[in-house]
Amino acid sequence: MPANDGIDHDDRLRGSGLDGDDAQQIYRYMLLARVISEKSWLLTRQGRVLFTMPCDGQEAADVASAYALDAANDFIVPYARSLGAMLVKGMTTQEVMLNMFGKAADPNSGGRQMPMHWGHKKLGIISMGSSVGTTIPRASGVALASKLKGEAAVTMVYFGEGSASEGDFHEGLAFAGVHRLPVVFFCNNNGWATSVPVSLQSAEPQVSKRAQGYGFPGVTVDGLDPLTVYQAVKTAVDRARSGDGPTLVEATTIRMMPHSSSDDHLRYRSQEELDAEKESDPLPRFRDFLISAGLLDEESDQVLRDAVDQEVEAAIEYADAAPAPDPETAHTGVYAP
């Protein structure tokens, strides 16, 4: 049943600043991210891939936010659940799978980092490690450099509400506010930092309120609705690009899967809660919207799903067969020449 009963779908789309092609593109990226995430999980269960961090439930937020960027010139400083944003920024399914399998040709790290640890210089994706929050002042620094060089690029940094507890969150936002830097802080608030609920991160669970303390706007949006996310991030990106400084955008999302393939979320969440959360899965919700808007039907959806499935399967086979890194190279590249 359509999720947007009683709403004029064309109006909603127009109001977001997107057209039908954009909406279809966003849906395709969301679907691709979901299928990669699901298949990666299965690969870990089969022992073919050693680790993954699922993004299920965050596709709308990640894809629609990245869609608001100028993919060719802007920067993304990602976190481990930014798969959807990586795809929008230009990373291919094959490159993602090379990363999952830790292969030599993985453009993110050549097999040096764990899966879902992104970084791709040619695509303007600034490398992340596993020490969360360190990325936040780094994003301010990337934006500072763009500003000092007189370049129009905007930097967007992704992180979870757990990372917002790190001191680097405060230090990165404070600096960006002082210098009115062209940066968007995008907080994916899925309510959980591994097993710790947001109520134990801060007595004020709404992360966006903290922006006030740094002198720039903070907004909280429904991260399960790509049109809403796009609109909020587009406003923030335009603001950044025109020299008016940073924005903190908080997207409330859900985490449908465990923190990682090494985690069992039933140790701290009930099956009932997880089942209930599944009802708000952003993918069927947006699919229904597109069908109601006449941008998709059952048949074209199935064609798309088959194509995405084949794309991911082909990438898995390609990456699985790709050469592993040469052990000789483990010693090299510690210092730049």
Place this chain on the structure above:
Amino acid sequence: MSEMRLIEAVRDGLREELAADGSVFLIGQDIAVNGGVFRVTEGLLEEFGPERIIDSPLAESGMVGVAIGAAMNGLRPVVEIQFADFIFPAFNQLVSEAARMYYRTNGEFAVPLVIRAPYGGGVRGGLYHSQSVEAYFAHVPGLKVVVPSSPHDAKGLLKAAIRDDNPVLFFEHKLAYNTVRGEVPDGDYTVPIGEAVVRREGRQLSLISYGLSVHHCLEAAETLSAEGIDCEVVDLRTVSPLDTVTLLDSVKKTGRACIVHEDNLTGGVGAEVAAIIAKGAFEYLDAPVQRVGAPDVPSFPYSPTLEDALLPGPSDIVHAARELATY
């Protein structure tokens, strides 16, 4: 050539690199209007403007994090940490991020970054304005650690550090700023990172040191010379990566080694140098390797009687060298 104080040589190095390369900028606490608490950056705000001489919020981790990001987007930041003692909030940014960026991106992203910080005791700075922190960073692959002893080296090594595509920690002894003077060449020059130098030739004993302690070694060598003990003094200049060739050549010649630093002994640079000597010059040694450093006490206490009781100086070196010479 002109004679200058070490602080002037550092300032000159910064000024020349700022003038030569528009991608160089400085960030730190109190470095702009105030010219730094030691006045290293005095006059640079007027010359290069507030976009390139940036007063940071009081946030070491954020400042280094910002600098890493700027370095990954084409700039060459030089960060001043006001006292080396306050570098620890930025430890994670340096060790987890800057140090391994090049390795973890398989050579895609370099981090051309310099962290300058005054270190060392003898200024009655107490527990939090006196520390030597080089050993923490010398342990970390991907970082370079430089500790100059002379104005010539301070300027030449700083210029090399700024031009280096790797993160370089550059520690300046705060007592040396205004007490160590020396000849500095006119015009552009660099001193290569990773090369030690023999400050004084000698045949019987190698004093191996870096930073201000080199001057203590030279003073001790004079005293010892009068006693008939002929010391060589090796100035490491860079403590990571170490110039093993120069230090081993010296020990192979003299057969006796004493490593001197102001940092406390356990896990210090001296321990690493001793291990290198044990492996590379074992058959040349006529005596056990000696180390002179501060005792394992949490930095230097404030009261002069307490600090003086712990600060390693020329007399400690003389004492250790006599033991070595008569072993």
